[in-house]
Amino acid sequence: MKLTYELKDSNTDHQVKINLKWILETLPTPLIVAIIILGITSSFEAILNGYIMGQIIKVNLSDLGSVTRFILQAFIAYLITYLSAYSFLMLKNQAIKILNVKLKQTFFKNAFNGDQDESDITNSITTISKQIEQSYFNSIFMLIQTGLTIISTTIFILGTHFLLGSIYIVLSFLSLIPSYLGRKKLDVKVKEWSTSNSELLNNTSDTFRGRTEIRNFDVKSLFFSKINRLLNKEELNYRNLSNYQTTLMLYAWGFAILTYLGPIAIGLYLAQFSSLGITTSIIVSLILTADSVVGNMRSLTSLQNAVAGTNGIRTIAKSQQPKIIKDHSENSTAGLVIKNLQVNRGPKVILDNINLTLTEQEKALITGPSGVGKSTLLSAISGQVNKANGNVYFNQSIVDNSDYVYISQDIWLFDGTLRDNLTLFENYSDEVLTEVIQKVGLLEELGDHALDMEIKNKGENVSGGQAQRIAIARGLLRDKKLFILDEITSSLDVKNAKKIHDLIYQLPVTVIESAHNYDDEQLEQYAIKKLVLSSNGLNPVTTSA
Missing domain, CATH: 3.40.50.300 (P-loop containing nucleotide triphosphate hydrolases)
Incomplete structure (x- = not known):
C-alpha cells in the first residue's frame, strides 16, 4: 500500500478560538448549572441591604419579639447570600482550573505538532495562559454574577415602587455619562502615552545593545540626550493621561451628587402625594439598592473591557497535520x-x-x-x-x-x-x-x-x-x-x-x-x-x- 499526504485548506480547521462556546463545551453541564444558580442567589446582597434598611423603620422597637425576629430573619438571609457567594467563588475556581488545564493542553499540543521553539511554548503556557485566565476566564464568571445582580436588583427596584424605581434607575445612570462621553478622548491619550512609552523602551534597548560602540565612538552624551528627550515626552503624556482621568473623575463626582440627592428630593416630594403610596421606607430601600445598579454597571463595563482586551491572544493557531491518503x-x-x-x-x-x-x-x-x-x-x-x-x-x-x-x-x-x-x-x-x-x-x-x-x-x-x-x-x-x-x-x-x-x-x-x-x-x-x-x-x- 502506497501513501501520500494532503493538507486541509479550511481556515476554521487551523484555529482554536477561546470563546464562550469553547468554555461551554469544556465545562461539565452540572457545573455550569450550579454556577448560574449560585450566581442568582449570591446576587441578593444589594437587595438585602436596601430592603433591611427600609424595614428597620417599620420595626416595633417596643416589642422585643419583633426585634428578635427581624434580626434573626436578616441574619439567615445574609448567611444564605454569603454562603452562596462563597460557593459561587469556589465553583468558579474549579471551573477556571478545568479551563486552564484544557487551555494549556491546547497550547502544548498545537505547538508540539508545529514548529514553535521552546521559549514560545513556555511563554504561551505561563504568561499568555495567565493573562487569559485573569482577564478572560475570571471576567466571564464575574460578568455572569454582575449581570445577574443588575437583573435581580432592577426587578426588586421596580417591584418596590415602579414609578419611583424607574426614576431612580434613570437618574442613577447619569453618573456613567462622563466616562461614556470622555471615552474617545481617553483612548487617544492612552494611545499617545503607549506610543511614547514603546518608543522610549525601544530606544533604551537599542542604546544598551550598542553601548560598546557608543563608548568606543564617544557619543554617549548624544544618546543620553535622546533618551532624556524621549523620557520627558513619555512622562508628559502620562501626566496628561492622569490629569484627564482625574478630570473625568471630578465630573463623575458632580453627577454622583446629582444622582444621589436627586432621587431623594424627588422621592420626598412625591411622598407628599399619599395616593402614590411612597413612604420613607420605600425611599431608603430604593436609595441603597439603586446605587448598587450603577456600581455594577460600572463593573460590567470594566469587565467587558477586560474581556475585549484579550481578543488578540485567544485565537490559537493549529498546526496543519497531513492527512494520509492512498497514492497510486x-x-x-x-x-x-x-x-x-x-x-x-x-x-x-x-x-x-x-x-x-x-x-x-x-x-x-x-x-x-x-x-x-x-x-x-x-x-x-x-x-x-x-x-x-x-x-x-x-x-x-x-x-x-x-x-x-x-x-x-x-x-x-x-x-x-x-x-x-x-x-x-x-x-x-x-x-x-x-x-x-x-x-x-x-x-x-x-x-x-x-x-x-x-x-x-x-x-x-x-x-x-x-x-x-x-x-x-x-x-x-x-x-x-x-x-x-x-x-x-x-x-x-x-x-x-x-x-x-x-x-x-x-x-x-x-x-x-x-x-x-x-x-x-x-x-x-x-x-x-x-x-x-x-x-x-x-x-x-x-x-x-
Whole structure:
C-alpha cells in the first residue's frame, strides 16, 4: 500500500478560538448549572441591604419579639447570600482550573505538532495562559454574577415602587455619562502615552545593545540626550493621561451628587402625594439598592473591557497535520527511493533534481562542502522540510514517522532512568530492553542495572558515544528499518566514531547518513555507497583512496 499526504485548506480547521462556546463545551453541564444558580442567589446582597434598611423603620422597637425576629430573619438571609457567594467563588475556581488545564493542553499540543521553539511554548503556557485566565476566564464568571445582580436588583427596584424605581434607575445612570462621553478622548491619550512609552523602551534597548560602540565612538552624551528627550515626552503624556482621568473623575463626582440627592428630593416630594403610596421606607430601600445598579454597571463595563482586551491572544493557531491518503504511484522498489526531489527556501532553490535508490538494508554516506544542503536533504527525506517537487518512498510508501529513526549529533535525553529514555514511557519488558542495550554495547559498559541508571541534566552524565547508542537503541527497540543519520559522530573522537559506525553498518536496516569526516577503509569494508552532494545533484563516487 502506497501513501501520500494532503493538507486541509479550511481556515476554521487551523484555529482554536477561546470563546464562550469553547468554555461551554469544556465545562461539565452540572457545573455550569450550579454556577448560574449560585450566581442568582449570591446576587441578593444589594437587595438585602436596601430592603433591611427600609424595614428597620417599620420595626416595633417596643416589642422585643419583633426585634428578635427581624434580626434573626436578616441574619439567615445574609448567611444564605454569603454562603452562596462563597460557593459561587469556589465553583468558579474549579471551573477556571478545568479551563486552564484544557487551555494549556491546547497550547502544548498545537505547538508540539508545529514548529514553535521552546521559549514560545513556555511563554504561551505561563504568561499568555495567565493573562487569559485573569482577564478572560475570571471576567466571564464575574460578568455572569454582575449581570445577574443588575437583573435581580432592577426587578426588586421596580417591584418596590415602579414609578419611583424607574426614576431612580434613570437618574442613577447619569453618573456613567462622563466616562461614556470622555471615552474617545481617553483612548487617544492612552494611545499617545503607549506610543511614547514603546518608543522610549525601544530606544533604551537599542542604546544598551550598542553601548560598546557608543563608548568606543564617544557619543554617549548624544544618546543620553535622546533618551532624556524621549523620557520627558513619555512622562508628559502620562501626566496628561492622569490629569484627564482625574478630570473625568471630578465630573463623575458632580453627577454622583446629582444622582444621589436627586432621587431623594424627588422621592420626598412625591411622598407628599399619599395616593402614590411612597413612604420613607420605600425611599431608603430604593436609595441603597439603586446605587448598587450603577456600581455594577460600572463593573460590567470594566469587565467587558477586560474581556475585549484579550481578543488578540485567544485565537490559537493549529498546526496543519497531513492527512494520509492512498497514492497510486508506480514505484515498486523496496528500500529508499528519492524521485526528482526539489527543496526551496523562499525563492531560492536549495536542492534540485535529487534522485537516489537504496535497496533494502543498503547503506549510503552523503558528503559535500559545508552549506551545500546535506542536513536539508535528510530533513526532506524525513518529512521535516516541505518539498517543492518530487517525493521520497520507503518500501513502496511515502516515508512516514513510523518508518525511520532520525539521529543527529544532538541527542535528545531527558531526566529519568535509562529505561524511560529508551521506552519513552511505552510498555516494553526489561528483557527486551536488556537485549537491545546489549546489542549496542551499553550493557557491557553500564552493568546489569543499566536500565535503572539515572540520566541527569539532559544527559550530562553520559558520554557522546553512549548518547548516540541510546538513540540507536530507541530505533532498534521499535524495529525501525530506516536510519537517517545527520553528522552523528562529528563531536566524537576517531576511536568512538569508528565504534558507532561499526555498530550501525552491521545493523539489518537501510541507512542514509551525512558526514564531513569518515573513514574510507571502513566504507569499503562494509560496502557503503558513497555519494557527494553538490549544485549538480547527488552523485556516486568510489570509496577507494
